Amino acid sequence: MRPPVAMTIAGSDPSGGAGIQADLKAFSAVGAYGCACLTSLPSQNTRGVRDVHGVPSEVVATQIESVIDDLPVDATKIGMLGTADVVRTVAALISERREHFGTVVLDPVMVATSGDPLLSEDADAALRGDLLPLADLITPNLPEGARLLGRPDRVAQSVEEMRTQAKELLALGPRAVLLKGGHMRTGEAVDILATVPGWAPGATSSGNEPEADPVLVELSSPRVRTRNTHGTGCTLSSAIAGFAARDSRQEMRDSDSAEPRVIDDDALEAAARDGKNFLTRALKDGAEWRLSRYPDQGHGPVNHLSQVLR
Numbered sequence: 464m465r466p467p468v469a470m471t472i473a474g475s476d477p478s479g480g481a482g483i484q485a486d487l488k489a490f491s492a493v494g495a496y497g498c499a500c501l502t503s504l505p506s507q508n509t510r511g512v513r514d515v516h517g518v519p520s521e522v523v524a525t526q527i528e529s530v531i532d533d534l535p536v537d538a539t540k541i542g543m544l545g546t547a548d549v550v551r552t553v554a555a556l557i558s559e560r561r562e563h564f565g566t567v568v569l570d571p572v573m574v575a576t577s578g579d580p581l582l583s584e585d586a587d588a589a590l591r592g593d594l595l596p597l598a599d600l601i602t603p604n605l606p607e608g609a610r611l612l613g614r615p616d617r618v619a620q621s622v623e624e625m626r627t628q629a630k631e632l633l634a635l636g637p638r639a640v641l642l643k644g645g646h647m648r649t650g651e652a653v654d655i656l657a658t659v660p661g662w663a664p665g666a667t668s669s670g671n672e673p674e675a676d677p678v679l680v681e682l683s684s685p686r687v688r689t690r691n692t693h694g695t696g697c698t699l700s701s702a703i704a705g706f707a708a709r710d711s712r713q714e715m716r717d718s719d720s721a722e723p724r725v726i727d728d729d730a731l732e733a734a735a736r737d738g739k740n741f742l743t744r745a746l747k748d749g750a751e752w753r754l755s756r757y758p759d760q761g762h763g764p765v766n767h768l769s770q771v772l773r
């Protein structure tokens with residue numbers, strides 16, 4: 464008997480709204496046991512980032528090894544990595560020991576809601592070339608999607624452009640893409656989920672067949688009117704990883720298998736939908752919070768723990 468296990472590899476937010484603090488709250492809220500490997504120590508709060516102190520890549524590696532040498536990880540969420548060195552180190556570890564990471568959800572964190580940079584620009588190539596093809600799901604926001612496509616000035620302005628860019632991002636090699644539309648001014652918050660039909664566990668992870676026609680699904684929710692959007696991306700990707708871990712664990716119980724497995728396409732889509740619903744509730748339930756002494760200056764967090772599933 465064991466709980467579903469979800470691991471985050473991400474940076475810290477000492478004010479508790481984003482980063483590993485948000486990830487652990489979201490894992491707990493959706494019913495997964497959470498563990499966390501730290502990549503970076505930004506000094507930040509709801510108003511911005513004061514300073515960033517990186518963790519050496521060898522220390523990131525030994526943290527991850529400590530976890531996966533011991534715990535059966537059903538799903539991994541990757542967030543802020545900070546430097547090219549850390550990106551390459553994490554990618555190398557996942558390549559060597561893919562089966563120890565379960566379903567991999569990669570949130571390619573580049574810039575904070577406050578506008579502060581969280582990834583050095585020379586890390587883009589490693590993120591795109593080394594890490595993206597290893598992920599089951601990537602969850603870029605619109606500026607991150609444009610930067611990953613090598614066109615930072617071509618941020619999608621409409622749902623139609625989002626659909627095109629989601630397909631282009633899928634062609635970079637991840638198994639699925641959730642392109643998030645939180646930055647658009649539409650009445651609904653629309654995200655595009657792009658998947659390759661017919662994907663099966665054990666299939667090559669070195670890029671998708673160019674001739675396979677992607678399937679696009681719109682995940683839409685009413686836009687919540689609030690300034691409290693700090694950590695939405697972290698919370699969403701962790702909730703998805705948490706739901707993926709639950710699903711993998713459920714399948715194991717059904718089959719009596721001891722080891723985690725990567726979830727199938729239907730379960731991945733269900734985890735994305737459940738994660739989006741979870742985030743929308745967390746946004747609604749924290750919309751009126753005035754947590755900071757200066758609530759009108761920055762962006763407060765969502766209410767990660769408003770729904771605790773049992």
Ligand SMILES: Nc1ncnc2c1ncn2[C@@H]1O[C@H](COP(=O)(O)OP(=O)(O)O)[C@@H](O)[C@H]1O
Nearest residue numbers: 604643644645646652653685686687695696699
């Ligand atoms: N005001 C809002 N109301 C409802 N959903 C939102 C709102 N802002 C963002 N979202 C949703 O939050 C998630 C994170 O989106 P986004 O803000 O684009 O990413 P990031 O936090 O990485 O910048 C997406 O599912 C997006 O649709």
Ligand SMILES: Cc1ncc(COP(=O)(O)O)c(N)n1
Nearest residue numbers: 474475482576694695696697
């Ligand atoms: C350590 C860390 N990771 C990620 C974010 C991005 O937060 P957001 O979800 O608001 O874009 C952040 N501010 N800090």
